[in-house]
Amino acid sequence: MxxxxxxxxxxxxxxxxxxxxxxxxxxxxxxxxxxxxxxxxxxxxxxxxxxxxxxxxxxxxxxxxxxxxxxxxxxxxxxxxxxxxxxxxxxxxxxxxxxxxxxxxxxxxxxxxxxxxxxxxxxxxxxxxxxxxxxxxxxxxxxxxxxxxxxxxxxxxxxxxxxxxxxxxxxxxxxxxxxxxxxxxxxxxxxxxxxxxxxxxxxxxxxxxxxxxxxLREQSDQSPFNEYVEGSDHSLGIIACGIACNYLEENVRKFNLKYPYLKIREYPAPKHQIARIFEECEQILMLEEGYPMLEELIIGYFRKVKVIGRLSGEVPRTGELNPFLVARSLRIELPESETTPELVENRPPRLCVGCGHADLFNELNVLTDHILGRRIFSDIGCYTLGALPPFRAIDTCIDMGASITMAKGASDAGVHPAIAVIGDSTFTHSGITGLLDAVYENSNITVIISDNSTTAMTGGQHSIATGKIADICRGIGVEEAHLKVIIPLKKNLDENIAIIQKEIDHKGVSVVIAQRPCIQI
Amino acid sequence: MDINIILAGVGGQGILSISAVIGVAAMEHGLDVKQSEVHGMSQRGGAVVSHLRISDQPIFSSLISMGEADMILSVEPMELLRYKPYLKKDGFLISNTKTVVNIPNYPEEQVLFAAIEKYPNRVLLDAETLAKKAGNVRAANMVMLGAAADHLALEPSYLEEAIKHIFERKGERIVQLNLDAFNAGREAANQYLATV
Structure with a gap:
């Protein structure tokens, strides 16, 4: 089928x-x-x-x-x-x-x-x-x-x-x-x-x-997924890994190339097949989707044969491959490609019209725009788009959960206000333990959990603590007096600003849960 | 036989349902198909693109090289031009005329359409209006597919079968609506070409 x-x-x-x-x-x-x-x-x-x-x-x-x-x-x-x-x-x-x-x-x-x-x-x-x-x-x-x-x-x-x-x-x-x-x-x-x-x-x-x-090495040398393809032109041999095999084969067919090549799709890398291509060819081109991992390993190993690839610049050091880049690394003459007409503007992703995060960012900007050197620590999710215009409301995005812990560290260093903005799913992924650290020391931070009751950025998967965020905060010791729930809507702007301001002024841990379901659910 | 199509639009416009119909039609008729998609961050109102390749030979790469697309099919006119470097010299441009202006520096419409109209191999149509006439504005995608139907080297009847197959579980009325939208697009494209 x-x-x-x-x-x-x-x-x-x-x-x-x-x-x-x-x-x-x-x-x-x-x-x-x-x-x-x-x-x-x-x-x-x-x-x-x-x-x-x-x-x-x-x-x-x-x-x-x-x-x-x-x-x-x-x-x-x-x-x-x-x-x-x-x-x-x-x-x-x-x-x-x-x-x-x-x-x-x-x-x-x-x-x-x-x-x-x-x-x-x-x-x-x-x-x-x-x-x-x-x-x-x-x-x-x-x-x-x-x-x-x-x-x-x-x-x-x-x-x-x-x-x-x-x-x-x-x-x-x-x-x-x-x-x-x-x-x-x-x-x-x-x-x-x-x-x-x-x-x-x-x-x-x-x-x-x-x-x-x-x-494992023996297994790999016999693997159905590691394949040596013979060729009559030994001036170059190619080692291609994973999806790079496709881009190579696209070019082999199109330009009728006769180089031997080794397709690697199982690791540890097949030692004997690699030794063979080095014996048979004058130069080796490495095509890897990702870092030059094998290239680094073998570059000094077979000293007599020159290895080219991402490290030598024949293939760009960063970014994914495509048939065009692979053709260029094979020194195939390609016609100069056109450029995109100048009138075309970038269209970056943005928060949806009517998104609750947007209202929250507007509130935060009103509150903190006047603070010189203001820093808002944030996290991974749709709300990371708050770093872009028109909001420019957040200043960090490192890894899941780092908003709370970085705000705590900055607060330890004397930064005030130290504000963290994190989503509900990211909070349950890696935010809870960081908040526990802050509660333990009663750090002077304000944590805003922008709770849209879903894992929105990846397409609206169930967020496993939906409806339990406040209870989790209570459970790990956030004081009831400094655990607030707001609804980020335009009509609540003044009221919400007053609540957040009060919690920023509180010397200790505050959590404000900004609760409004994602418009996509 | 090789056909390379770039499908373009803005996240949320649903270009993937167009490529799904073409993909299924090609597969059901013994051709090889590959289609790359965009998921994740760009889907939030950003520029999105899908590469679709059909061939009677095995296809390796799911990506199309610069200068190798036979057609750019776009549901938004500025997005059409973004991928122009992919188009073959004698390639075909098919675009919806309805703009999505969600950036502050969107070009003036007059300038934009003047740039598009420089290319002779083109079809421009207002997919939303045609879809509304067919019964629902949400079928604008199928209008766009219809506009491309006579230029895909696939029998248009294969595409109709694929539409039936894909929308089958949503009931007969939805199947008919999408078929009507498809045919409205096809007709409008042929009229457009007769008048250019």
Whole structure:
């Protein structure tokens, strides 16, 4: 059966067809549609596959690890920066190993379409010393979920499936395979100490992980996803990884190129195939979607052969690849492209007309515009657009939850007012613990939780503490007298300004919940 | 046979439903299709673009190279020009005339349309008005698809089948509305070309 699927949907369908028992995730572009697809899937509903959102990527990862501890197949999905949040269980689960297939799907965002950096998750996979799969098209994304579960169960370690925006968010025809059933419940024996990472156990487990590396390299050299393509012109050889294979093959066909090339879609990188291309070719071009990870590794290794790529400037150092950039790196003469007519203006994203965040920013601007050197610490979500005109209402956006903690640190340094603006979903993801720090020290900060009762930026996923934000604040010790709820509407402007002003003046922790549902729900 | 189409618009205008119809029509008739989409931040009222490629040979890249698009189909006139560098020399421009002015420095309409009208291979139409006549302004997308239908190297009847298939679960009335909008766009485009 054929379907026209997004890369993300291919992963979701692939996992369901490969006997998935649970998906765990927090929304994040470009990974969100994997979980959404499973949430909508009839098969998943019938089989009762776990598919609810988690509070953040760390809790999601640990929940998935619990499911594979019990012998089932689980998948945990996140964007690249989400893996920073989940890094602790990620690194340690490579040491403990797994008892059922665990697929860690990480969607990177080179060119930063919807992200604050373009970190390359393959480094994390290498850091944890686990296999990485990097599909070059949607069919492989589908096939690799099954292959990934098999690898994970064969070697008893987690396997990373790394995609990038252009694969996750492009549709292609995918041929589905036969469905297989879910694993039986199969917890490890109670005497098993693999999952008790006390130093004495962990040392043994770490030795085991190191010993496994040779087997993983052998696996990779024989992998159906690492392929050496012969060519008659040995003046250049090309090593292409993941989606770069597509852009290379596009050019090979169009310009009838005869260079040998190596397509890498499974890591650790296939040692023998790499050695072969270096033996056969005079120069090597590296094409990687992301950081020059392999390029850095091999640049000094085969000294006689020159390596070109992102480090030497043949390929741009930053941003995603495309067929045009790959053609240029292959020294193909291309006609000069036109430029966009000058009258075309930039059209950046903006808050929707009628958005509650907009009214809140207007209130904050009235309140604080006169303060010289005013700083408002903010966070990740639709409200980050408040940094742009016409609002220019916020001054920071670093990572999930950093608004509250940075405001606290600035307040510790003597900044006043120290105001944090955070969304409800971001607050439950990573804001609660920071607020606890501030309550513990009664820091002089004002936290504004702009509560639109959804995870709006990624498309309106359920925000798991909807209706509980005030109770959470009370529960961790915010004083009732300084816990205020306002409704950010134009007609309440004066009243809201008075409330926020009073809380800014209060010497200690205040929380103002600005509550108005997203207009998109 | 290769067709490369750039679909352009503003986040929220729903260009993806146009490419979904073309994609399904191509797949059902044994062609290869790839389509890149924009999700995430830009969907909030920013510029959005989708690359759609159809071929009787396997397609590798989901992205179209500069100067390789056979058509730019835009639901907003300034967005049409943003992707002009992608268009082949003899490529086709099809655009809605309804502007979305959500930035302070949007060009003057007269200047904008003068720039578009420099290109002879074009179709301009007011999709909203045509959709309203067909029964609902929300079918403006299907008007735009109809305007492109005779220039896609796909039988227009394939597109009609795909519309039926995609809107089937919303009931017969919605299917008919979208088919009417599609045909209104097709007719308007042919009239436009006859008069240019």
């Amino acid at each position: 054929k379907q026209f699927l997004l890369g993300n949907e291919a992963i979701a369908q692939g996992a369901l067809d490969a006997g998935l028992s649970g998906v765990y995730a927090y929304p994040g572009t470009p990974s969100t549609e994997i979980t959404e697809y499973i949430q909508r899937s009839k098969t998943a509903i019938e089989r009762n596959v776990h598919r609810k959102w988690s509070a953040n990527e760390k809790t999601a990862y640990e929940e998935a690890l619990g499911m594979v501890y019990a012998g089932k197949r689980a998948m945990v999905c996140m964007k690249h920066v989400g893996l920073n949040v989940a890094a602790d269980p990620f690194m340690n689960s490579a040491v403990s190993g797994v008892n059922g297939g665990l697929l860690v799907v990480v969607a990177d965002d080179p060119s930063m379409h919807s992200s604050q950096n373009e970190q390359d998750s393959r480094f994390f996979g290498k850091f944890a010393m686990i296999p990485i799969l990097e599909p070059s098209n949607q069919q492989e994304a589908y096939d690799m979920t099954r292959y990934g579960f098999e690898l994970s169960e064969k070697f008893k370690i987690p396997v990373m499936l790394r995609t990038t925006t252009r694969l996750s968010h492009a549709r292609a025809i995918v041929e589905l395979q036969e469905k297989i059933s879910e694993n039986q419940l199969n917890p490890p024996p109670t005497s098993c100490s693999d999952f008790v990472l006390l130093p004495s156990n962990a040392r043994g487990r770490y030795e085991h992980l190191l010993k496994l590396q040779e087997k």
